[in-house]
Amino acid sequence: MPPAAIEARDLEKTFKGGVRALTGVSFAVEPGTVFGMLGPNGAGKTTAVRILTTILRPDGGSAEVLGHDVVKEPGVVRALIGLAGQYAAVDENLTGRENLRMIGQLTQLRRVDASRRADELLAQFELTEAAGRSVKTYSGGMRRRLDLAAALVDRPPVLFLDEPTTGLDPYGRVAMWATIEALVGDGTTVLLTTQYLEEADRLADQLVVIDHGKVIAEGTSSELKAQLGKSVLDLEMGSDEIAEKAMVVLGNQLGRPATRQASVVEIPLDEGPRDVIEALRLLDDAGLAPTGLTVREPSLDDVFLALTGHGTTEP
Amino acid sequence: MRTAAIPVAERRSRITPLRAVKDTLVIAERNLISYTRIPEALFFSSVQPIMFVLLFRYVFGGAIRVADPGGYVNYLIPGIFVQTVAFGAVQTSIGLAEDLQKGLIERFRSLPMARSGVLAGRTVADLCRNVLVACLITGVGYAVGFRVETSVWGYLAAVLLILMFAYSLSWGFAVIGLSAANSETAQVMSFPLLFPLTFASSAFVPVQYMPGWLQGFAKYQPVSEVIDAARGLMVGGVADVAGHVEVSLVWSVGLLIVLAPLAVHKYRTRT
Ligand SMILES: Nc1ncnc2c1ncn2[C@@H]1O[C@H](COP(=O)(O)OP(=O)(O)O)[C@@H](O)[C@H]1O
Ligand SMILES: [Mg+2]
Numbered sequence: 001m002p003p004a005a006i007e008a009r010d011l012e013k014t015f016k017g018g019v020r021a022l023t024g025v026s027f028a029v030e031p032g033t034v035f036g037m038l039g040p041n042g043a044g045k046t047t048a049v050r051i052l053t054t055i056l057r058p059d060g061g062s063a064e065v066l067g068h069d070v071v072k073e074p075g076v077v078r079a080l081i082g083l084a085g086q087y088a089a090v091d092e093n094l095t096g097r098e099n100l101r102m103i104g105q106l107t108q109l110r111r112v113d114a115s116r117r118a119d120e121l122l123a124q125f126e127l128t129e130a131a132g133r134s135v136k137t138y139s140g141g142m143r144r145r146l147d148l149a150a151a152l153v154d155r156p157p158v159l160f161l162d163e164p165t166t167g168l169d170p171y172g173r174v175a176m177w178a179t180i181e182a183l184v185g186d187g188t189t190v191l192l193t194t195q196y197l198e199e200a201d202r203l204a205d206q207l208v209v210i211d212h213g214k215v216i217a218e219g220t221s222s223e224l225k226a227q228l229g230k231s232v233l234d235l236e237m238g239s240d241e242i243a244e245k246a247m248v249v250l251g252n253q254l255g256r257p258a259t260r261q262a263s264v265v266e267i268p269l270d271e272g273p274r275d276v277i278e279a280l281r282l283l284d285d286a287g288l289a290p291t292g293l294t295v296r297e298p299s300l301d302d303v304f305l306a307l308t309g310h311g312t313t314e315p
Numbered sequence: 316m317r318t319a320a321i322p323v324a325e326r327r328s329r330i331t332p333l334r335a336v337k338d339t340l341v342i343a344e345r346n347l348i349s350y351t352r353i354p355e356a357l358f359f360s361s362v363q364p365i366m367f368v369l370l371f372r373y374v375f376g377g378a379i380r381v382a383d384p385g386g387y388v389n390y391l392i393p394g395i396f397v398q399t400v401a402f403g404a405v406q407t408s409i410g411l412a413e414d415l416q417k418g419l420i421e422r423f424r425s426l427p428m429a430r431s432g433v434l435a436g437r438t439v440a441d442l443c444r445n446v447l448v449a450c451l452i453t454g455v456g457y458a459v460g461f462r463v464e465t466s467v468w469g470y471l472a473a474v475l476l477i478l479m480f481a482y483s484l485s486w487g488f489a490v491i492g493l494s495a496a497n498s499e500t501a502q503v504m505s506f507p508l509l510f511p512l513t514f515a516s517s518a519f520v521p522v523q524y525m526p527g528w529l530q531g532f533a534k535y536q537p538v539s540e541v542i543d544a545a546r547g548l549m550v551g552g553v554a555d556v557a558g559h560v561e562v563s564l565v566w567s568v569g570l571l572i573v574l575a576p577l578a579v580h581k582y583r584t585r586t
Binding site for chain 1: 323324325327328329330334337338341342344345348349352353417418419421422423424425426427428432586
């Protein structure tokens, strides 16, 4: 097995004031993969990223990036990583191009090379038109793209993305996903944090779920999904009485419990789409027609409920 | 995986003094560009000193008697110089607090750059701005009747002394900026320090007109020392100019030696 691109061992961090942000977090990220860190607000994701990017010293445990200890060799680690933090960290008063050129020069590109690299990235992130405008005038999505571009100036082999799509509109989110997927294609190792199960599912090869500073589950996204909860079919039956009848029919014949919330019947989809067909057929046979139908993914709340018995409450 | 990146990274992680200087210049350039695009910053460094000159020259000045050669305007302008650069240093604390708030400092800390670069760049940008401020005040001063009574060398020495002191002050305000939760707090933390230093000084009114309890502070605090030295060098009429120059230099160097490492430490360890 190749050495891990990122390895965290028993990371601990307690902030002044006694907040225990991390209480022994361990994981390893294989080179060239996307690693997802899934957890609610306040779980400790940013703290872990800050330790791995040498910004914060851990109180306990150790971590390495491409074999270099983040505490003992922070300089080497910094030369190997790119970071796009939770908030777009760009200078509002500079233009997009000036921002990227500055980062380029700080990563030791000569001025001309830094300018060339800036233009390359501006084109890649569809910011060429806005390149000469001050960032103040950018939309949220544009700032995020610029921020990600800034993390890529140095072509880092390891990239940290802290909640890269939080605050983006659905279009921006999908676009960001495509961008991240393209990055991985060229061999970059990515660690990303997210509060969205859907995002982790779509992007991450390997996942940890983190809560109150602890890893509470890990595995591939499909392993976790199997463990955590299945898609749910919601059937709107129009009235409570009809829903009650439908629940009885489905409960008896599908061989698994259906539940009812007012006029909506909920069925866990063990077999995926096949279950939907079966359920609709059974209802049709019984002369019951739903007035509405939704298949929904389990939410992060469902996942946390399954794992911890509590929802995604803030600490 | 691009393992080839590792030896390159090892080489690039070495921070030589030359690197530190380059990083400082890149950040200084960034801050200077920023200044030209922040209306408040431009206001603080240009309109405000002009307002103070006019206020003290024409509103209060008539009531203040001084024995200086050339009268009150010659007494006032060296004080305005120092007061303006001291007020300007607040921009350092506000700017750094903003950088912290926006996450820029986090980004800089994750880059393979010199640990001193961000702060040195900021203070060097302040220094450049203060050079322009010095030209501005000289111009405005001449327009309202200020005249250098010593020599051009005396004047230049005074400006140099003021710039050195301002540079040390910038590091002090950097410490404040890095300790504040946001830019508003930085501002609120800066002014209680700044007001006594600039107004309970020999900038606008001779210290002997102040109540006894205040004189002890007003006479010996660093801002007064620098003002007295600058006044002596520019217009004369100050006893023991060399002594004031010496004390000013000791303050400037002393503050720098204490505050610069403290600021860099704050920068590195801020959680
Ligand atoms: N600089 C800090 N000082 C004190 N407490 C902090 C600091 N940063 C984070 N925390 C606390 O540590 C916990 C984990 O925070 P964080 O790592 O930001 O979580 P996440 O990124 O998963 O939302 C939270 O309770 C948060 O309030
Ligand atoms: Mg976070």
